[in-house]
Amino acid sequence: MAEERRLDRLSAMLRRRGIVLPAFDIYGGVSGLIDYGPVGAAIRRRLTQKWIDHWLSHGDIVEIDSPTITPEAVLVASGHVGEFNDLMTECRACGSAFRADHLVEHLHPNADSLAADAVDGLLASGIECPSCSDAAWTAAQPMNLMFSTQIGAMSSGRTAFMRPETAQGMFMLYPALYRHFRQKLPFGAIQTGKGYRNEISPRQGMIRLREFNMAELEYFIDPENPPHVDLARRTEIITLVPDPDGPYAGETRMGFGSALDAGIVRHSTVAWFLARTWDFLVEVGIDPAQIRFRQHASTEMAHYASDCWDCEIHGEHGWIECVGIANRTCHDLESHEAHSKAKGLRAWRQFAEPRTQTVERLAPNGAVVGPTFRADAGAVVAALEALSELPDELPFELQLSDGRSVTIDSSMVERRTETANVSGEWFTPHVIEPAFGIDRIIWHVLDHAYEEAQKEGEDYTFLRLAEGISSVDCVVLPLFDKEGMPELAREITSAINSLPRARAEMDSSKSIGRRYARADEIGIPWALTVDHTSLKDGSVTIRRRDDQMQVRSFVDEILERMAAGTIQELF
RNA sequence: GCGUUCAUGGUGUAGGGGUUAGCACAAGAGGUUUCCAACCUCUUAGCCCGGGUUCAAAUCCCGGUGAGCGCACCA
Numbered sequence: 268m269a270e271e272r273r274l275d276r277l278s279a280m281l282r283r284r285g286i287v288l289p290a291f292d293i294y295g296g297v298s299g300l301i302d303y304g305p306v307g308a309a310i311r312r313r314l315t316q317k318w319i320d321h322w323l324s325h326g327d328i329v330e331i332d333s334p335t336i337t338p339e340a341v342l343v344a345s346g347h348v349g350e351f352n353d354l355m356t357e358c359r360a361c362g363s364a365f366r367a368d369h370l371v372e373h374l375h376p377n378a379d380s381l382a383a384d385a386v387d388g389l390l391a392s393g394i395e396c397p398s399c400s401d402a403a404w405t406a407a408q409p410m411n412l413m414f415s416t417q418i419g420a421m422s423s424g425r426t427a428f429m430r431p432e433t434a435q436g437m438f439m440l441y442p443a444l445y446r447h448f449r450q451k452l453p454f455g456a457i458q459t460g461k462g463y464r465n466e467i468s469p470r471q472g473m474i475r476l477r478e479f480n481m482a483e484l485e486y487f488i489d490p491e492n493p494p495h496v497d498l499a500r501r502t503e504i505i506t507l508v509p510d511p512d513g514p515y516a517g518e519t520r521m522g523f524g525s526a527l528d529a530g531i532v533r534h535s536t537v538a539w540f541l542a543r544t545w546d547f548l549v550e551v552g553i554d555p556a557q558i559r560f561r562q563h564a565s566t567e568m569a570h571y572a573s574d575c576w577d578c579e580i581h582g583e584h585g586w587i588e589c590v591g592i593a594n595r596t597c598h599d600l601e602s603h604e605a606h607s608k609a610k611g612l613r614a615w616r617q618f619a620e621p622r623t624q625t626v627e628r629l630a631p632n633g634a635v636v637g638p639t640f641r642a643d644a645g646a647v648v649a650a651l652e653a654l655s656e657l658p659d660e661l662p663f664e665l666q667l668s669d670g671r672s673v674t675i676d677s678s679m680v681e682r683r684t685e686t687a688n689v690s691g692e693w694f695t696p697h698v699i700e701p702a703f704g705i706d707r708i709i710w711h712v713l714d715h716a717y718e719e720a721q722k723e724g725e726d727y728t729f730l731r732l733a734e735g736i737s738s739v740d741c742v743v744l745p746l747f748d749k750e751g752m753p754e755l756a757r758e759i760t761s762a763i764n765s766l767p768r769a770r771a772e773m774d775s776s777k778s779i780g781r782r783y784a785r786a787d788e789i790g791i792p793w794a795l796t797v798d799h800t801s802l803k804d805g806s807v808t809i810r811r812r813d814d815q816m817q818v819r820s821f822v823d824e825i826l827e828r829m830a831a832g833t834i835q836e837l838f
Numbered sequence: 839g840c841g842u843u844c845a846u847g848g849u850g851u852a853g854g855g856g857u858u859a860g861c862a863c864a865a866g867a868g869g870u871u872u873c874c875a876a877c878c879u880c881u882u883a884g885c886c887c888g889g890g891u892u893c894a895a896a897u898c899c900c901g902g903u904g905a906g907c908g909c910a911c912c913a
Binding site: 346470 | 839848849850864865866871872873874875876877886887902903904905906907910911912913
């Protein structure tokens with residue numbers, strides 16, 4: 268009970284202080300849509316920027332930005348149009364809605380692959396409603412969880428969807444990325460932005476949203492030469508929940524390196540991203556004790572993925588999936604290559620030594636093949652090139668791709684043995700994808716930073732946000748709102764704001780204690796107070812949020828240290 | 839989507855068929871104050887939306903919307 272109250276108080280504080288609020292509130296609100304207020308938007312931007320910096324620092328990762336409106340064909344190839352098209356049916360008696368394939372799954376081994384009319388047939392065989400035991404169902408209809416729209420006006424418009432993930436943008440840009448990186452793997456691309464899913468019932472505050480902030484990385488590797496990773500120096504012990512169907516079922520604690528060596532994490536690059544995800548979460552203030560990595564069961568994994576991990580964070584809503592790290596293998600690029608007919612979705616693998624390949628082929632004699640087959644000549648040439656085994660003797664029957672066959676005699680072809688030096692081969696890169704739910708991470712950052720304390724008998728709350736995550740770094744407080752103190756405070760505020768990436772604001776209303784409390788509640792780590800001494804010698808007191816310690820220093824030194832990130836050393 | 843509980847200033851709440859709708863905190867203006875939600879004066883600000891019943895609805899009824907919980911759903 269006490270825990271639920273904390274959730275209520277935290278939510279109330281987030282609304283009151285302009286961090287996270289219901290969207291469109293004056294019109295009654297819309298479920299699943301939220302606003303970040305003035306404080307929350309700054310926190311979100313800074314956390315997102317930290318995420319971008321975290322990955323860009325690797326050197327082989329770049330940022331891209333692509334549209335949120337996505338043509339249907341892209342999402343057909345990615346599988347989203349199919350996968351998001353679950354068939355739903357409603358009970359005619361009580362109106363309850365269900366996944367139709369779930370209702371009939373005991374009647375068919377692959378219920379989710381059935382067409383709507385087949386499902387209707389099975390439903391009519393007397394399936395009872397789990398809610399009211401009636402047995403009358405509406406026709407099964409696809410319930411698409413994507414927001415659809417039209418590109419262009421009226422009937423000439425193309426069907427499109429608001430993207431359900433940002434990942435497809437990285438796949439669309441694969442050819443440009445491959446050129447950018449001078450045709451060398453591995454490399455990666457990141458993108459942050461909005462994603463959209465028309466959830467049936469959004470719940471749990473900002474955990475399940477209909478429009479949400481995503482941050483995704485696609486890291487392309489050569490599956491035969493995965494990048495070297497060194498986890499030997501990592502000492503942290505993490506909580507793992509391996510595949511419940513595998514040999515390591517149950518919760519275990521070990522290091523990243525051991526998990527890879529033991530084969531629990533099946534791919535070295537995946538292990539490396541688990542570790543780097545951990546680094547990011549801890550850097551932005553997630554409590555390490557509240558992080559665990561859960562491996563998908565083989566049955567739960569998308570069909571193409573070979574190793575999937577959720578990074579779950581524990582908070583007021585229990586364990587929540589906040590990051591998904593998946594080895595998507597070559598699935599996406601191959602699928603886009605097949606659907607789009609594009610050629611550039613591969614990478615070149617140079618052999619260590621050029622290989623000599625000897626090829627036996629029947630080279631067509633155009634002067635005979637052309638006049639003989641006329642319109643079919645092209646198909647005949649193609650069929651000859653495609654022969655994997657050459658006939659022992661001529662003439663022979665050649666099968667064309669459309670099923671017909673033609674007779675090829677010795678005047679039409681020449682048997683040749685060709686040798687070529689092959690220095691490498693084309694292949695489809697594999698991709699490892701860490702996908703972050705920014706809103707969920709922000710929720711847990713706030714949750715873990717929110718501390719209810721007592722101060723001289725009164726309730727007092729802190730938001731112990733990590734350095735660089737708070738909406739501003741520093742609040743400047745004139746001790747009194749007169750005698751030149753506000754003017755000096757204003758000068759100091761703008762001096763700090765002219766530093767790169769440092770933010771300050773001034774607060775001169777009400778008592779000094781109240782202003783400290785206001786700053787503590789939204790997590791501002793530093794407070795500079797301008798008093799009478801400041802007016803004489805340019806020194807101010809600087810107060811540290813986390814222990815309310817205060818030291819006196821000169822404004823110039825504080826500015827220098829703020830730019831260098833060494834404020835802590837003053838204490 | 840179904841069931842259920844709920845909806846009063848920015849936040850938390852009291853009340854409730856006819857009230858100037860109360861309180862606390864927060865916020866704004868002024869005063870006071872030599873550093874941790876002090877004090878004094880004044881001020882701003884509210885019954886979720888729509889329909890019904892009634893002489894009269896913020897209050898009762900119905901519907902919607904939103905929130906919490908349970909079921910279902912959750913690439």
